[in-house]
Amino acid sequence: MxxxxxxxxxxxxxxxxxxxxxxxxxxxxxxxxxxxxxxxxxxxxxxNYNAKNLTNGVSNAIGVVFPPGELSPASNPFYVDILMGINEELRARNGVLSVAIANTMAELTANVESLISQGLIRYFVLLYSKSNDPVIKLLRAQKVNYVVIGDPNADDECYVNNDNQLAGQKAGEYLIHKFETKRTLFVESDPEQGFERKRRMGFQKAMAAAEVPTEVLKLPKQSEFRLDQAVAQFLTTRSTIEGIVTTDDALGLMIYQLLWRQLNRDVPLISFNRNRSNNFLMGESVRFVELYPQSMGAAAVRVLFDPQKRSEMIPFTIER
The missing domain is CATH 1.10.260.40 (lambda repressor-like DNA-binding domains)
Structure with missing residues (x-):
């Protein structure tokens, strides 16, 4: 050698x-x-990049921080796609991934602190964005570079995102123009996440402009016992609904299967995100707001390492 x-x-x-x-x-x-x-x-x-970085006191790894939760978000296909984008961009830079996953925010913060102190990691990608986040407070205190995937919580925060409010608005307009819907439903699970709230706001804006009545169904962040039965009962009492938008494809699949299997109804449905390995959410009246998570992951790495770049907005499309 x-x-x-x-x-x-x-x-x-x-x-x-x-x-x-x-x-x-x-x-x-x-x-x-x-x-x-x-x-x-x-x-x-x-x-030898590892030797070079250790000499400089820094690991050539990026710490990827998942949102905390009892059900591992690492199995969410959307996050897996983001990781693929991050990894692809890192390969060209001879970098590697290190992941922080925990059930609680306190455990997650401790995990990230360990990556900084023991792993010598100075670059992080957060796969979520929430205000008053203790992980972000830690990263700022340690003067560590980071980028969030979602809305920034401060003017100087680096981020990668979609225009979620516009996407929600376009999804609503699509329902009205393509399927001529006269009454709609928006289904969300975690309005504390800024992207869900903005998608709903955009959707409601489209409905208000067209004077189309709409409802919002807020479901728990995690699956609960007989949740599908409760949702089925809700849909039974809303037989006049002619179009539905869900904030992710997991909710979309549940709603779609309930309509198809239990209620024998075919209602136009638009889901944010698309798990391409899932062949159960499909049909003539099903559409997806494609957010391109792999592109988001790659963009996060570019923003991290380019001092002139503070953010990137990834375009979306609506497709079958």
């Missing part, structure tokens, strides 16, 4: 000069940097 010592010997310079040249140190002339880099390429030199 070719080492920096081999390159330094071949170039007739010290090891420290060769190392600085390969790291574009400003005190090394551009001519020398070009010469050393050309030799490194010719000799097939492969840098």
């Amino acid at each position: 070719v080492t920096i010592r081999d390159i330094a010997k071949r170039a007739g310079v010290s090891v420290s000069t060769a190392s600085r040249a390969l790291n574009n140190h400003p005190k090394i002339s551009q001519k020398t940097r070009d010469k050393i880099q050309a030799l490194a390429d010719e000799m097939g030199y492969m840098p």
Whole structure:
């Protein structure tokens, strides 16, 4: 294996000069940097990123922080797709992932603190965005770089997001124009999450503009015993509903199966997110607001490592 010592010997310079040249140190002339880099390429030199980062006191890993919860969010296909995007972008940068998952916010904060102190991680992606978050307070106190996927909670916070309010509005307009709906329902599970609230606000704006009556059904964040029966009872008393929008595909699948299996009704339904491995949520009257989570994950890495970039907005589409 070719080492920096081999390159330094071949170039007739010290090891420290060769190392600085390969790291574009400003005190090394551009001519020398070009010469050393050309030799490194010719000799097939492969840098040891782990050793380099440990020398600098930093791990070449990104800490990915999942929202806390009793039911592991790591199994959510939306988060899996985000991870795939993060990992793909990291490979080009010779980086790796380190994950923080916990049931409670206190455990999650301790997990992140351990990654900073023991793993020497200085870059984090939060797969959620909530105000007064103790994890964010910790990251700020430690002067650690981070980006949230969702709405920023401060003017100086880096973030990646969709325009959720516009997406909710367009989903509502689609129901009205495509299916000519006269009465609608919006189903959400966690309005504390800013993206759900904004999707609802956009949807309600579209309904108000078209003077179409609508209701909002707020379900628990986690599955409860006989929840589907309770929802089925609710839908039974709303037989005039002609269009439904759900904030994610898990809710969409539950609503769709209830309508199809128990109520024998075909109601146009638009779901945010799309789990492409799920073939049960499909039909002529089913549509998806595609948010492109892999693109969101890749964008989060770009925002983290580009000091000139503070945010990226990922476009959405509505498709079958």
